Amino acid sequence: MTETLTSGGRSPRARRLFARPETGAAVAALVILVFFLAVAPAFRSADSFFTVLYQSSTIGVVATGVGLLMIGGEFDLSAGVMVTTAGLANSMFCWWFGIDLWVGALLSLALCLFIGFLNGYLVMRTGIPSFLITLGTFFVLQGANLGLTKVITGSVTAPDISRMDGYGFLGKIFASSFEVGGVTVWGTVLWWLAFTALAAWVLHRTRTGNWVFAVGGSADSARAVGVPVDRTKIGLFMAVSFLGWFAGMHTLYRFNTLQAGNGVGNEFLYIIAAVVGGTLLTGGYGNAIGVAIGAFIFGMTSLCIVYAGWDPNWFKAFLGVMLLLAVLVNLYVKGLATSAGPARKAEAP
């Protein structure tokens, strides 16, 4: 594990701080925040800030799971469309059979967990990289979303659920908002923070967390010292699908209806959030708070370009530059921690 740096030129405390995965992301977030506060007057209000937090939370909830999975050394490309699958399953099942929404929500949860399990099981069983397995799942789900929706409802839009039983209650759980001092706060923001806190706790305070780092660092040595590698990785895939399901429930209960083709492309946003947040693409390094900051950077950048009133045609280009800058600042800060000679050698395996 790269986190256990001890010796070096700087004071140990500063070194420890710089070596944490989220420090770089936090510095980058701060730089971007100050920059946009300077150039985008519309961003300087509590309302705007909470809109950014909402946007970050819709990415951040799933990114938390994707980040854990990446620390565990695997990818999930099916996470984006799984969010849509979750919503569609709930909505169409209840519409077709005329039953309560909460039954559909549980069924949808079971389905998502099953997909996550299958992803993990196939990866562990076949040894094929998760990139390929979940790419397959991605296509299957994308096609099934469209095909089944069309067969069941006769169109590519899921039916409106707002008049079905259970809508009010589930809506409160997944898609509620409340006012604090005249500012609208979405429940998803709180859920996002809660999931992040839980993930951080599991990673750093429990044995399971140690297993995650171990299987991501080197699965073979982890197995050799008795870590249940298969169980840990399958569990991580299922954690991603649980959070995907949660995000899907939010989208469904906020918008009442879903387009069957939605969600494509979001899998990369989750991965970007995790990487910007200091998670290594090679696994074994990262943490949940960093991923949350990564999601915040993404949410802030994508909306602040609008707050700044920049030419919308350049949207993606600005976004790309911002994200690259975030990663560079991240790297630079991490570099500060590892620049003094001995530490770098010490961390090499």
Next chain:
Amino acid sequence: MIRTGKVMLAAVCALAVLTACSEGGRVKQPDEGEGGAGDNSGYTIAMITHETPGDSFWDTVRAGAEQAAKNTGIDLKYSNDPDAGKQAVLIQNAVDSRVDGIATTLVTPDALAGSVKAAADAGIPLVGLNAGIDDYQRLGAQMFFGSDETVAGTAAGERIAAEGAKHPLCVIHQAGSVSLEARCAGVASKLPGTENLQVNGADDAAVVSTLQAKLAQDDSIDYVVGLSAPIALDAIKALDASGSDAKLAAFDLNQATAQAIQDGSLEFAVDQQPYMQGFMAVTSLYLNLKNGNDLGGGEAVLTGPSFVDGDNIDQILPFVQNGTR
């Protein structure tokens, strides 16, 4: 793991039985017979579109085409690909399999020109629909059914201007789409203050927060123009959340937007009548094969812009619910 799954499934099934009967579910209808078929003409017609899978607009186009095929006893082969090169290959396939007629969208005229010419060389009548109004004649299509996006955008702009708007926001949900840009350009031709905004159309939450951000950044926006039905629905949420009193217009219809027009949260929708595009493309090919007719005499037949607003929504809503409008 597997046992937990079984228990869960059993529990879910039990719940399903216990809690049956919920509002807003499917209306169970008796099976309809295969009525309405005309003579079996024996023609085979291929329809090839640039439909991106998952867009409700194309369902309606296809529903129109299928009804026309049923009426005239035509065997309709539908295929689609949003990628220009692959759409060209699909047209070539239709030519190679010697269909009697081809209906195709001409969204990327230059990429499709070769295949369209192959159809002409093989003596297969070809009509254009939906997109390609400026190029169908050059490519050799005999007829065209669709809406001129610039005309539609201009008509919308005219109407918005008449309502007193100064600074509309035109929401583009698919970066780089020629037809969406044309609509916004049409609006801008009547209202120079029009501003475009790019959003990620595949993520409703992102669309809402991006719109919210824009409305917060510029409170002089007095009209929002959504270029598809789902985007218009997201815009309703964004307008609510931001407390803006801007009005809202949409392009194209679906059930929820039709409902929103009735409720008054959406001022009007510009309808290009996709059902008619599919229906007329197939029907005209049938008449051309059977009777040598050409509709429009070589000129494009416009299916829009037709406005749906508070005045005519009561008449149109049932058709939207039916999936034919």
